[in-house]
Amino acid sequence: MTTHKELLDLAGIGVGPFNLSLAALLDSIPECHARFFDDKSRFSWHPGLMLPGARMQTSCLKDLVTPVSPTSPWSFMNFLVTQGRFYDFMSLESLVVSRQEFTSYLSWVADNLPSLAFNTPVREISFQKDRFLIRTDNKDFIANNICMGSGKKPYIPPCARTHLSNNCFHATSLNTRRPELAGKRVAVVGGGQTGAEVFMNSLHGLWGKPADIVWISRRPNYEPLDESPFTNQFFTPDYVDAFHGIEDERKAHITQRQKLASDGITPAYLSQMYEELYYQNYVEQGRLPDWQLAPDRELVQMEKNIGGYQLELTNKFQNTRENLTVDAIILCTGFEYCLPEYLEPLLPLIPGGESGQLPLDKDFRVQWDGPGDRKIFAVNAGLHSHGIAEPQLSLNAWRSAKIINNLFQEKHFDLGGKPRLMQWSSWNHISKDGKPRNAA
Ligand SMILES: Cc1cc2nc3c(=O)[nH]c(=O)nc-3n(C[C@H](O)[C@H](O)[C@H](O)COP(=O)(O)OP(=O)(O)OC[C@H]3O[C@@H](n4cnc5c(N)ncnc54)[C@H](O)[C@@H]3O)c2cc1C
Structure with missing residues (x-):
């Protein structure tokens, strides 16, 4: 049947x-x-x-x-x-x-x-x-x-894949997992917006007051999202259409150059964080757990033994290796398709x-x-x-x-084609139908 x-x-x-x-x-x-x-x-x-x-x-x-x-x-x-x-x-x-x-x-x-x-x-x-x-x-x-x-799926750095557990996990499950961080040495790995939010909320003791927290970022510093008007032009239909038309080999390089246009920390959040860390360091000592900011470091190896997780980091600023022992690792390492x-x-x-x-x-x-x-x-x-x-x-x-x-195959929505602020495609660009695209 x-x-x-x-x-x-x-x-x-x-x-x-x-x-x-x-x-x-x-x-x-x-x-x-x-x-x-x-x-x-x-x-x-x-x-x-x-x-x-x-x-x-x-x-x-x-x-x-x-x-x-x-x-x-x-x-x-x-x-x-x-x-x-x-x-x-x-x-x-x-x-x-x-x-x-x-x-x-x-x-x-x-x-x-x-x-x-x-x-x-x-x-x-x-x-x-x-x-x-x-x-x-x-x-x-x-x-x-x-x-x-x-x-997309959470991205787990290769060296962490065999260690996933209640003490080593991707941030995507944080709120639902409700980890117990009280008294633990914690590493937050990842220097984007999620890393910043997880670091600050750990510092505020949202999941219990840790003994100390290290915030590790592969980026050279804790970098702001670029929200300036010309950068925002990358997020316009015109730009995306023009981008689609360029040679595939050039695309990854261009996207990499634009990373901070989409993948930085909101400037207002950075300022708020900095102010809080400043006062905690110089004026209100002892209110928060101990913390360390560790930019320009990459997590390259980890092992678990009786003393906790032994992390091996590359210090890319000095081109040296560093070791760190922690009890919990929160991976704020993004997503992959x-x-x-x-x-x-x-x-x-x-x-x-x-x-x-x-x-x-x-x-x-x-x-x-x-x-x-x-x-x-x-x-x-x-x-x-x-x-x-x-x-x-x-x-x-x-x-x-x-x-x-x-x-x-119908124009249900009018998507324009009207002249825009910026000229992305070359004056001489020949479109796939053979006609010069931007000719007067
Ligand atoms: C914390 C966070 C904040 C973000 N904030 C912003 C922001 O402020 N501005 C911005 O522009 N972008 C932001 N982004 C980026 C982007 O907007 C989001 O990742 C967004 O969720 C992407 O939407 P999506 O529909 O592609 O995927 P998702 O939101 O991941 O939705 C996919 C859905 O598919 C379901 N699914 C998967 N497999 C199956 C299956 N086999 N059968 C049925 N269902 C399935 C999943 O359960 C899920 O519900 C943020 C991303 C994150 C992680």
Whole structure:
């Protein structure tokens, strides 16, 4: 007996902020039958890292919809109005909200969109006859198109991989794990925003008062996020389109040069930290546990013995080796993109896919050997192709709108093409259709 399977125009895998934006924009297109599957029981956004005082690194106007559809009911502004807090919010005079408030907004959207299915892990996607077959724990679906939005995985430095335990773990599970750090010698590894927040919250004794804390950063110093206006141009549609068009070999180098545009510590947070450490060091000694700041160090080896974890660090400033003994290690070492396991049956149809980097066109569409009217999209999977803005929320709505326009081959959202502030592409640049792109 064959069981009837629901046919979808689009199946989304994962409901993080990226696919949630796609779902929110698709809500205005009732003729599209879409479903988005997530393995969690309800919406949450990096709950393990929801630390006290955590703030967004992007404006709340760069929400799920506003940049491409400011009249959508799923905007952050409509959330404020619906919650009855618009006027009080305005008196904050800031567009940078706490991560907790932004999560409340995302959850409000997720709670109200009918196309989302939680508690539904996707196990496998294959192509059968002329459609995608999506196997979940609950039932199977067939879909004409799919969009993968299942996020990234915590990056664990190789030397720490065999040591993962209750005393050596990635920060992504911090809040849910609630570690016991009282009386311990703690190493916080990683010099980005998460490292800063974990260091300060450990210092404040959020998980018990440690004996001492060392904050290790591979970077030459504790470096600020570059939020200046011209740098912010890297997070515009124009820039990302131009970046996509340059030769692949040049892209990694450019992205590396721009690291602090997306991956530094918020300047306000740095100043606040510095002030607190200054007063603790010179005026209010003894209030906090002992601490040490150790920039320009790389964790290269670790071993566990009866005395604790023996860490070996490279001091890159002096080009020497250092040793350190600690009882607990919190890895604030970021995230990495890994091909999702459910994609395995499709991989032979994706040229170059086995390299771990999906070949993505301008519209976030994976190049594959299947029929052209059956499309695979991938979000948060294109740092190598679309550049620095890809893992960020800044262009979330624009990315979703591009996907929708491509999906329907229709201009559901007007994505401009109007002259912008900066000229990224060469005057003489010849586009793929052979026409000079910027000719007068
Ligand atoms: C702590 C933190 C703060 C950040 N703050 C900012 C910020 O302020 N501004 C900014 O621009 N960027 C920020 N970022 C970067 C980026 O916005 C986030 O990483 C964002 O969560 C990426 O969204 P996503 O939808 O791609 O992935 P995720 O949020 O990781 O969502 C993926 C979802 O897919 C689900 N899933 C995975 N596999 C399956 C499966 N097989 N079946 C079903 N579901 C599955 C997961 O459970 C998850 O719910 C932050 C990142 C972190 C870690």
